[in-house]
Amino acid sequence: MSKSYYDASDLRKFGKITEWNEELGNKFFDYYGKVFEEGALTAREKSLIALAVAHTEQCPYCIDAYTKDTLQRGVTKEQMMEAIHVGAAIKSGATLVHGVQMMNKVNKLDG
Amino acid sequence: MATKSLKARNNDIANTSRQLEILSNGIFADGELPTFAAKIKETNQFPLRPKKLEILQINLGYMCNQVCEHCHVDAGPDRKEIMTIDTMNQCLEVIKNTGAHTLDLTGGAPEMNPNFRWFVEEASKAGIKDFIVRSNLTIIRANKKYYDLPEFFKKHNVHVVSSMPHWTRGKTDKQRGDGVFDKSIKALQELNAVGYGMPNSELKLDLVYNPSGAFLPGDQMALENDFKKALKADFDIDFHSLFAITNLPISRFLDYLIASENYEDYMYSLVEAYNPAAVKNVMCTNTLSVSWDGNLYDCDFNQMLNLKVASKVKHISEYNEEILQNRNIIINQHCYGCTAGAGSSCQGVVA
Numbered sequence: 001m002s003k004s005y006y007d008a009s010d011l012r013k014f015g016k017i018t019e020w021n022e023e024l025g026n027k028f029f030d031y032y033g034k035v036f037e038e039g040a041l042t043a044r045e046k047s048l049i050a051l052a053v054a055h056t057e058q059c060p061y062c063i064d065a066y067t068k069d070t071l072q073r074g075v076t077k078e079q080m081m082e083a084i085h086v087g088a089a090i091k092s093g094a095t096l097v098h099g100v101q102m103m104n105k106v107n108k109l110d111g
Numbered sequence: 112m113a114t115k116s117l118k119a120r121n122n123d124i125a126n127t128s129r130q131l132e133i134l135s136n137g138i139f140a141d142g143e144l145p146t147f148a149a150k151i152k153e154t155n156q157f158p159l160r161p162k163k164l165e166i167l168q169i170n171l172g173y174m175c176n177q178v179c180e181h182c183h184v185d186a187g188p189d190r191k192e193i194m195t196i197d198t199m200n201q202c203l204e205v206i207k208n209t210g211a212h213t214l215d216l217t218g219g220a221p222e223m224n225p226n227f228r229w230f231v232e233e234a235s236k237a238g239i240k241d242f243i244v245r246s247n248l249t250i251i252r253a254n255k256k257y258y259d260l261p262e263f264f265k266k267h268n269v270h271v272v273s274s275m276p277h278w279t280r281g282k283t284d285k286q287r288g289d290g291v292f293d294k295s296i297k298a299l300q301e302l303n304a305v306g307y308g309m310p311n312s313e314l315k316l317d318l319v320y321n322p323s324g325a326f327l328p329g330d331q332m333a334l335e336n337d338f339k340k341a342l343k344a345d346f347d348i349d350f351h352s353l354f355a356i357t358n359l360p361i362s363r364f365l366d367y368l369i370a371s372e373n374y375e376d377y378m379y380s381l382v383e384a385y386n387p388a389a390v391k392n393v394m395c396t397n398t399l400s401v402s403w404d405g406n407l408y409d410c411d412f413n414q415m416l417n418l419k420v421a422s423k424v425k426h427i428s429e430y431n432e433e434i435l436q437n438r439n440i441i442i443n444q445h446c447y448g449c450t451a452g453a454g455s456s457c458q459g460v461v462a
Binding site for chain 1 (some may be wrong): 135277278279281322324326327329330333338363379383384
């Protein structure tokens, strides 16, 4: 076993998940590939969304993959940083908006 | 930013046999990744053979006014290898009789060869149909004596192909040197002013994009759209097509890959993106490369690795198209650069 939970070279082995369940693995990769195709959104827009979500999910493999993918699509580092701020804003907003629940409870218990 | 070539810095990588050693050892020697020969054998494409010769690519010298980060030529102001008029005359003899329809002049900065204009005029008289000059753009602004290059190109209906790594200043200057972006923009505007790159213009102006780091180029069409939109909106610049070219792991780019510890990952990316359909149209199948000293190569990259054609005819002075076309193309692991994804060549994607 490797000494750490994450190993950068494991990303290359992602495709191997089909070896233990070919049907579901293939269905997943077909779906995944289809999602990122050019559609109502451009492949570049989708890649930037993926980069932001990679950060909110804190998935190191996804961060590696979509940093590279956005670079390949000509995205600048300023655009990449703005994208992950969008993710961070939603994350912190999601925390803070629960403050209303806390306020409601305080008002009920101690109003 | 480097200001000297690897050669002038006595860098280990300047030695071509050292580069070939790196490309043959490590992950390829221990079988972790298949060699390029093994890979093309899978689809019965080994040995790689030339098809009809279409393009004669002549390197007029390694001297350049720029020292770009990833230059596969290791070009720069300190490089003194320049094609002589004698070798040019030998090339002209070949141009008169070749079946190739396109003459592709490259360097270094080909315009820095003192006999560049004479050579273009003579080759023009010899009746080449398509005439490409790979101009780095900044040369047009480098010195007064080059200011009239756009007019000169126009006079000979030269097809101008120029490197432009990004539509932003930051990314361009990081790769090609401080001030390169502004000068390139000015040069593009001057080319537009004489009619180059304008919609429906016969004066062809194409741009070449290559990635600024250890990653592959994205979709050529999408990048072309992004470049067109940004250059038009920001600088009112028009151009025809964008060629997306993959950086090959040789020379300065190989040095960068190793120093930044990206070499193995980059080779994995190239091998993973291998596309057998691209092999059919790799540029070595329709191009011959001539070096500043008249030697013949399968492509510009093999020239930089000092891998001369596997033929009895190895020099422009003994040129014989029939004998040359009956050869096997020399391949090594760097060839994965031309077969990744949609493929890559001096004319952009091939598949």
